[in-house]
Amino acid sequence: MNNTIINVDYYDVAKTGLKVVRVGFNDEYTKVDLGFLYSDERENILKITDKIYLSDHTKKKKLIECNGVNLDEEIKLKSVKDFRYFSLKFEAFNEQKDKLMLVQSNSNGTKIAIIAIQLPKKAE
Amino acid sequence: MASLNKQALLRYRIIDELIGQRNYPTMQDIIGLCEDRLGKKFSKETIQKDIEAMKNDLSLGYEAPIKFNRTHRGYEYTDKEFSINTTNLNDLEKEQLKAASEILLQFKESKLGEAVIFNDISQKLNIIANSPELLYQGKIIEFENSNFRHYDLLQQLYQAIKNDKKINFVYYCYEENDISSYSAFPLLLKEYRNNWFLIIENKFNEPQEVNLNYMFDVFTIDTNDKPRAKLDVNKYLKHSVGVKVNSDFLDEVEILYNGDIANEIKNNPLHSSQNIIQEFANGDLLVSYKLYITPELISEILKYGDSAFVTKNELVQDLVFEEISDNWVEYRRMINSRRR
Numbered sequence: 001m002n003n004t005i006i007n008v009d010y011y012d013v014a015k016t017g018l019k020v021v022r023v024g025f026n027d028e029y030t031k032v033d034l035g036f037l038y039s040d041e042r043e044n045i046l047k048i049t050d051k052i053y054l055s056d057h058t059k060k061k062k063l064i065e066c067n068g069v070n071l072d073e074e075i076k077l078k079s080v081k082d083f084r085y086f087s088l089k090f091e092a093f094n095e096q097k098d099k100l101m102l103v104q105s106n107s108n109g110t111k112i113a114i115i116a117i118q119l120p121k122k123a124e
Numbered sequence: 125m126a127s128l129n130k131q132a133l134l135r136y137r138i139i140d141e142l143i144g145q146r147n148y149p150t151m152q153d154i155i156g157l158c159e160d161r162l163g164k165k166f167s168k169e170t171i172q173k174d175i176e177a178m179k180n181d182l183s184l185g186y187e188a189p190i191k192f193n194r195t196h197r198g199y200e201y202t203d204k205e206f207s208i209n210t211t212n213l214n215d216l217e218k219e220q221l222k223a224a225s226e227i228l229l230q231f232k233e234s235k236l237g238e239a240v241i242f243n244d245i246s247q248k249l250n251i252i253a254n255s256p257e258l259l260y261q262g263k264i265i266e267f268e269n270s271n272f273r274h275y276d277l278l279q280q281l282y283q284a285i286k287n288d289k290k291i292n293f294v295y296y297c298y299e300e301n302d303i304s305s306y307s308a309f310p311l312l313l314k315e316y317r318n319n320w321f322l323i324i325e326n327k328f329n330e331p332q333e334v335n336l337n338y339m340f341d342v343f344t345i346d347t348n349d350k351p352r353a354k355l356d357v358n359k360y361l362k363h364s365v366g367v368k369v370n371s372d373f374l375d376e377v378e379i380l381y382n383g384d385i386a387n388e389i390k391n392n393p394l395h396s397s398q399n400i401i402q403e404f405a406n407g408d409l410l411v412s413y414k415l416y417i418t419p420e421l422i423s424e425i426l427k428y429g430d431s432a433f434v435t436k437n438e439l440v441q442d443l444v445f446e447e448i449s450d451n452w453v454e455y456r457r458m459i460n461s462r463r464r
Contacts, residue, residue, distance in 0.1 A: 005292055007305040021294050022305035033294055033341060035303030080301055085294060085340045
């Protein structure tokens with residue numbers, strides 16, 4: 001599979017405050033670039049744990065690396081001009097996907113979809 | 125690369141002078157003259173390294189055709205006309221190069237210079253100008269320090285522009301509190317008030333500025349795409365104050381400056397279109413401009429406080445008023461409460 005980068009150009013921000021900005025597929029990993037944005041209507045706190053995984057609704061891919069965020073770090077946005085950009089690398093899918101789900105189990109074991117990813121067809 | 129210091133440069137000149145005399149100088153001749161002229165001892169290895177550098181160090185730019193002539197048992201230039209000093213520069217040009225070199229040295233000492241384009245250029249200019257004396261001399265000019273953090277990014281973008289490469293990047297838009305990814309052709313890097321900006325060709329084939337402080341994860345894309353039309357960014361920028369690139373129509377703005385700052389305005393125009401309409405007896409100055417109305421223009425006007433008054437252009441008057449009125453109300457409230 002070629003290295004494929006997809007710019008995600010929809011404006012939706014998930015209830016968690018996350019926005020997917022870019023997804024990359026290649027033979028080694030699937031990389032999801034995310035922005036965490038402030039809103040008056042949200043808690044503005046986020047914690048990424050090793051329980052996070054990427055799903056295409058049939059297979060689960062484990063987290064292999066994160067950049068711009070540490071596992072179990074509590075990110076707390078303070079103002080409307082505060083934000084965090086970070087990337088998560090997961091095990092590779094064998095092919096490019098157009099629907100993905102980022103899921104994380106919380107402390108009591110329940111799974112929370114932290115963002116659904118709908119990808120456009122056009123890649124770079 | 126050879127250690128390019130003042131001593132080495134002086135030795136290169138001595139070696140060049142000796143070989144250029146076509147008397148087939150020996151190693152001992154060269155060592156002797158270097159020691160006489162420079163007043164210190166030099167080993168055979170040092171001079172051998174010098175000759176090697178003059179021949180093969182591409183960063184020096186000499187590529188001197190030096191050969192040991194076995195018949196005459198001395199060194200020669202195989203090209204008899206060669207000299208490291210054959211630059212045909214007159215004294216004025218040499219002085220200009222020295223000045224350029226000193227300016228570049230300022231950047232070289234910063235992280236920016238380290239990262240980008242200036243690496244070694246200033247020293248090469250010194251070689252061309254045949255003036256190693258300038259090296260390690262005290263500063264004559266000092267620029268504002270560019271407190272720039274993303275020097276690797278600057279280098280990456282510089283290469284992308286130079287090679288017409290498309291880039292992909294993530295960008296946080298501060299005004300809209302939004303983050304997105306983009307693919308675009310980078311066109312120009314511009315520094316403004318110690319911040320670096322990149323002008324890109326956006327998807328509407330228009331120039332658009334992005335602040336390097338808010339760019340993340342930049343990489344070049346292998347694509348056959350080319351910029352749809354090589355935009356003349358300078359054409360847009362020349363009508364702007366700052367880096368906002370705006371392709372709307374030009375506006376005419378008139379400002380009355382207080383006499384206290386009139387000279388500053390004359391010597392340091394707010395914009396290249398500045399035209400003095402009238403100088404009043406009390407020193408006040410009425411000036412007109414033809415430019416795009418940008419946020420930076422409003423900031424520049426506000427910078428002068430009550431010493432600058434916009435006499436013509438309703439939009440600029442509104443924007444300046446908006447900026448000062450909020451604070452004015454707050455100051456008034458605080459002053460009143462203090463007086464009570």
